[in-house]
Amino acid sequence: MPRIALSHARLPATLEITVVDEFGRPRAQPIAAERALTVYLNRREIVTLMTLGADPEALVVGYLRNQGLVERLEDLQAVQVDWEVEAAAVVTRREPADLATRLGQRTVTTGCGQGTVFGRLLEATDLSRLPDTTLRQSVLYALLENLGAYNETYRSAGAVHGCALCRQAAVLDFVEDVGRHNAVDTLAGRQWLAADPGPAPDIFYTTGRLTSEMVLKVAQMGIAVLVSRSGVTQKGVELAERFGVLLVARAKGRRFQAIGPEGRLRWDAVPPRRPGDRC
């Protein structure tokens, strides 16, 4: 990996405030941090991201990569985050020739859209890259159990989304942020910056909804299985079909709803029917 001057400006993800509960009693309550971080690419202001601030350098790198504003890791020279001025100064050795155009095309999306250049990303996304991953029900259940250990900030403070890169039932990396697109970008940034990328993820998990932008961003990462605790939207399903992505929505405990290519899900752990189950 080329030498990149990286700051390490991590901040605690939560802070404690005093709230008053329904009995009129003051109580200490952890809440999610939310910090403004303005990104400057070679002194040009690009965007202001609202983030937990738990891994700002990876967030900025992943954002610039996913927006197509930095094309190759080698182009990165420095990423310096300074919370005093709420700024991330990024210096690159090379800019995309059509940077101005790319900056002009920002499109706003659902989820916690980061003004993604949606249309262009859609064209740029190489579908042929997507593997034909199958998912065993037993692996899904094991993964959901493993994930239980991770959503630290959410459990204490709420108000965040969690996203994870997984290899079958193993959680490779997990990130929480106030916006789930920040979490995805941070995962992408970490992968890109990692000296040793390790095993390739084949399953993506999110606590958030499977909207068009989530499906698109994950497809860009070459992952063909998306698991979510929440529901799906129409465009999310359309894109998944188009990309051949398997969606597993409303995945909680034993429950889930699979949407996508026949035969990609292997029913090797069908739970015993209980009176409580819907029919």
Next chain:
Amino acid sequence: MPRIALSHARLPATLEITVVDEFGRPRAQPIAAERALTVYLNRREIVTLMTLGADPEALVVGYLRNQGLVERLEDLQAVQVDWEVEAAAVVTRREPADLATRLGQRTVTTGCGQGTVFGRLLEATDLSRLPDTTLRQSVLYALLENLGAYNETYRSAGAVHGCALCRQAAVLDFVEDVGRHNAVDTLAGRQWLAADPGPAPDIFYTTGRLTSEMVLKVAQMGIAVLVSRSGVTQKGVELAERFGVLLVARAKGRRFQAIGPEGRLRWDAVPPRRPGDRC
């Protein structure tokens, strides 16, 4: 109200797809619609919003208003939504002098940020407007009960956020959308377009988190009490303090957490303590 040529291009908020549940059984499942709507202001492309499509004209008008791209209702001449081309053509009689600058300043925020011009909105927000609304606990409980009847799309399809304008315990208007900022903008658009605005809302409810942008948008509407089913973030609390806004977070059933000015919440319905209650 000046004459405005408005289309009425409402579409159903949900559609039904077939999912396969954990028992391998196909099941019909309603999902939230998610449609791309590109907004053109006097033939200039402004933004693409991902929306349920349940009230696109109000969404577009509210978005343009909240972004400061249309300053007065009288400036609006026509809002024509055509789903065939996924476009909303807006014609105005007058544009802000510094429209170009305003379009250039887009900032991305948490929630389902719509690339709001956050900094500028912050300066533009007139704090003196905010009333000193007090909230009785009994009114809060009555309101939460009344709200139960509204989140139709969420109950059937999930994957949407709901927002409501309320007058004490009465729900004046309720909107759901795939992005909660779309819901807020739609409420603002409807208010602006209403021939008879009716009673002024004094409480805002959202199923989503109380982030900086939500607090800011609601403060702009002159409402000083925010109620949410979800949690709060640091910047949301900071802005609420600055604006003198009362936040009521994690409001479900009898439970809630109040944050804000002393004495703005009246404890007239403290629930009986049950063994189940945390202490």
